[in-house]
Amino acid sequence: MRLPGPFSMLRLSLGLAVAVSVMGGASQQAPSAAALVGRSASNTSNSDCSRECMTTIVTQILDSIVAHDPRTLPMATVYRATENSHPAALGMMTLWRTVTKAGPPSLLAIDTTIGTAHFALDISEGNDATESVLRGRVKVVDQQITELELFINRYRGDHGFSFSAAELPTNYKALMSPPANRTKASRATLEALSEALFATSSNFSVSIGDDCQFTEIGWKVVDPGTYGNGSTDPLGCSWPSGHPTDTNARVGLVIDEELGFVVTSGIVPGKVYPYGPYGNLSAFIPNTLSAPQEVQEAYFEEMKALGTVPLLSPTGATGDTLEVLQYYNDELQAMQINVYLSGPNMTSPWL
Structure with a gap:
């Protein structure tokens, strides 16, 4: 049996934030819905938009982007919006200028309790041969858009991990069609899962499904290994003790009780290191994962001494994340x- 290398452990750890054992089902010691709602200003009660209504609004957003006309959207008198973590009016966002093909979403999580949705899909910019990944979160009040958080990942350097716009539809299709006879998790359980994701401590425990799908920006994750000695087999999910944490994580952004989706956001400081046997790859490693960082520091010094390949200098960065989990049975x-990367010491405009 091949033991996971340091970067494999990094991938299994990124985005998880709770030291729990992989055993049993969900702990019954879940925080109340009221407590979770208090953690995010976005989570205001709103039940006037059904799943069909929310789906229609997401479709309107995508149609508006392709038409290069944000004026078609049902925007609230005052709204909040960001593109790749920076605030801008919709008419000044790059997406409304460059996208030529989009939709329907390959993944759509809908929370009718608080009127939010998360969506992800492959898109084309400029010409149909150019593929990127668009993902976002929308909040609706009185059937008007009050919040729109958008990210566009064009390639691996935007987030420091694996990427495939082409494989995204196939990989996410299975998530949108869970077994009809599944046991759905309660909203309280899903909220507790969201609360645990970036927590410094939690007694919420998680059991991993046999076919749990682990993806980063559309691609099933593999670990090629720092020296090219890894594997091409997809990695499975894990809920490890080593993890990034964020005491200001935005929890319960979307809780989809029908499909079992949970969307949570955290800000993760770290460094981008050179990676791979030829020095032409890079990887973002959170600062909380000191052991993988030390491995990459040693790799950097070794390769620098050899002087055979150009190396990216290790550089500070911040990962703005929208983590998506699916939980049932x-x-x-x-x-x-x-993840979307920005410079060091950055934070979220949504805080």
């Missing part, structure tokens, strides 16, 4: 690590 069924 008392087990974790899917884990998506969605």
Whole structure:
């Protein structure tokens, strides 16, 4: 049996934030819905938009982007919006200028209790041969858009991990069609899962499904190894003790009780290191994962001494994440690590 290398452990750890044992089902010691709602200003009670209504609004957003006309959207008198973590009016966002093909979403999580949705899909910019990944979160009040948080990942350097716009539809299709006879998790359980994700401590325990899908920006994750000695087999999900944490994590952004999706956001400081046997790859490693960082520091010094390949200098960065988990049958069924990188010491405009 091949033991996971340091970067494999990094991938299994990123985005998880609770030291728990992989055993049993969900702990019954879940925080109340009221307590979780208090952690995020976005989570205001709103039940005037059904799943069909929320789906229609997401479709309107995508149609508006392709038409290069944000004026078609049902925007609130005052709204909040960001593109790749920076605030801007919709008419000044790059997406409304460059996207030529989009939709329907390959993944759509809908929370009718608080009127939010998360969506992800492959898109084209400029010409149909150019593929990127668009993902976002929308909040609706009185059937008007009050919040729109958008990210566009064009390639691996945007987030420091694996990427495939082409494989995203196939990989996410399975998540949108869970077994009809599944046991759905309660809202309280899903909220507790969201609360645990970036927590410094939690007694919420998680059992991993046999076919739990682990993806980063559309691609099932593999670990090629620092020296090219890894594997091409996809890695499975894990809920490890080593993890990034964020005491200001935005929890319960979307809780989809029908499909079992949970969306949580955390800000993760770290460094981007050179990676791979030819020095032409890089990887983002959170500062909380000191052991993998030390491995990459040693690799950097070794390769620098050889002087055979150009190396990216290790550089500070911040990962703005929208983590997506799927949970039913008392087990974790899917884990998506969605990251967008910015400079060091950055934070979220949504805090």
